[in-house]
Amino acid sequence: MLGELLYILAAAIITWLLFVSVDIFFRLPEKGGVSGASAVARDIQAAGGDIAGGNMMGNIVCSPDASAGTLLAACGVYVAGIPGGLIAAALVFIGNRICHDPGYAGTTGALLATFVVYGFTQVGFTATNFIAGTVIAILSIQGISHVHASRLLARLWRVRQ
Amino acid sequence: MIPALEIMFGFIALVGGVSAALILDYYGKLISLGILVAGVIPFIVDRGYLDVAITVSLIAPIATIFVLRVVRRADA
Amino acid sequence: MIALPLVAVVAVVAALRATFERNTARKLPYVNVLNFAIAASIVLLLDHPLSLVAAAAYFVGSTLEANAIASTYAGARNQ
Numbered sequence: 001m002l003g004e005l006l007y008i009l010a011a012a013i014i015t016w017l018l019f020v021s022v023d024i025f026f027r028l029p030e031k032g033g034v035s036g037a038s039a040v041a042r043d044i045q046a047a048g049g050d051i052a053g054g055n056m057m058g059n060i061v062c063s064p065d066a067s068a069g070t071l072l073a074a075c076g077v078y079v080a081g082i083p084g085g086l087i088a089a090a091l092v093f094i095g096n097r098i099c100h101d102p103g104y105a106g107t108t109g110a111l112l113a114t115f116v117v118y119g120f121t122q123v124g125f126t127a128t129n130f131i132a133g134t135v136i137a138i139l140s141i142q143g144i145s146h147v148h149a150s151r152l153l154a155r156l157w158r159v160r161q
Numbered sequence: 162m163i164p165a166l167e168i169m170f171g172f173i174a175l176v177g178g179v180s181a182a183l184i185l186d187y188y189g190k191l192i193s194l195g196i197l198v199a200g201v202i203p204f205i206v207d208r209g210y211l212d213v214a215i216t217v218s219l220i221a222p223i224a225t226i227f228v229l230r231v232v233r234r235a236d237a
Numbered sequence: 238m239i240a241l242p243l244v245a246v247v248a249v250v251a252a253l254r255a256t257f258e259r260n261t262a263r264k265l266p267y268v269n270v271l272n273f274a275i276a277a278s279i280v281l282l283l284d285h286p287l288s289l290v291a292a293a294a295y296f297v298g299s300t301l302e303a304n305a306i307a308s309t310y311a312g313a314r315n316q
Contacts (some may be wrong), residue, residue, distance in 0.1 A: 225302045
């Protein structure tokens with residue numbers, strides 16, 4: 001019981017690092033991809049947050065990005081191994097196009113996450129740990145405190161610049 | 162599904178339904194309807210009706226998008 | 238074994254926070270957390286190849302809904 005909780009926590013840290021670095025590599029904090037993302041960013045800034053972090057959070061809301069890719073790839077590996085992860089990547093690609101998002105962050109994140117999750121299942125983790133870990137990781141960004149999360153993301157974005 | 166899970170997902174559906182009735186803002190009402198659907202989907206999946214779950218989760222957002230056009234006209 | 242209850246607790250927390258947040262645009266990130274949790278619980282409840290398709294359909298559909306609400310809200314406020 002406690003051991004599984006520790007595995008989930010470790011998986012949460014791994015997936016957090018994975019999708020935040022993919023999102024920042026694809027320049028999600030630079031600007032809101034659609035008008036709705038900019039609206040979310042403006043309201044987060046009005047509450048005391050940072051506009052760059054708000055842009056990234058708005059983009060996560062409005063289109064399946066690397067975090068959605070990580071979740072669905074973990075689900076795919078749990079259901080059907082490596083082929084399941086690749087099917088999940090294809091589904092994320094279709095979802096990106098439906099949501100008018102021209103980027104490739106979601107597809108890249110899903111492909112990377114497929115191999116990361118499969119690799120960690122060889123050393124004692126289960127894919128279930130990664131599914132729950134991704135939910136915990138997205139909770140830490142979008143669900144605890146918008147102000148602090150957007151400032152943290154903006155600091156990471158400045159490091160990349 | 163164990164009873165604790167049924168209570169939790171049912172609670173989500175109830176929160177969505179009650180807040181859809183009580184919130185007066187149009188956008189808040191639509192978001193509450195999304196929460197209601199989110200609470201209902203796990204019950205459909207637990208019975209094994211995956212095709213019904215796929216259909217419901219595709220039709221619900223499309224219905225919301227049609228209602229949004231009415232909301233925009235009422236706002237303007 | 239503990240993964241599914243954990244995800245369900247996250248979903249309840251996200252639903253409550255989304256309900257009690259006043260600002261429309263700031264509700265949407267909480268709804269996003271709820272969608273993640275429900276998509277995860279679909280796959281954890283039923284281990285079947287179609288449940289991956291169901292999770293993806295639910296996630297893409299709800300993201301599209303959030304996208305439409307956010308862009309209509311932004312358009313209405315700019316007028």
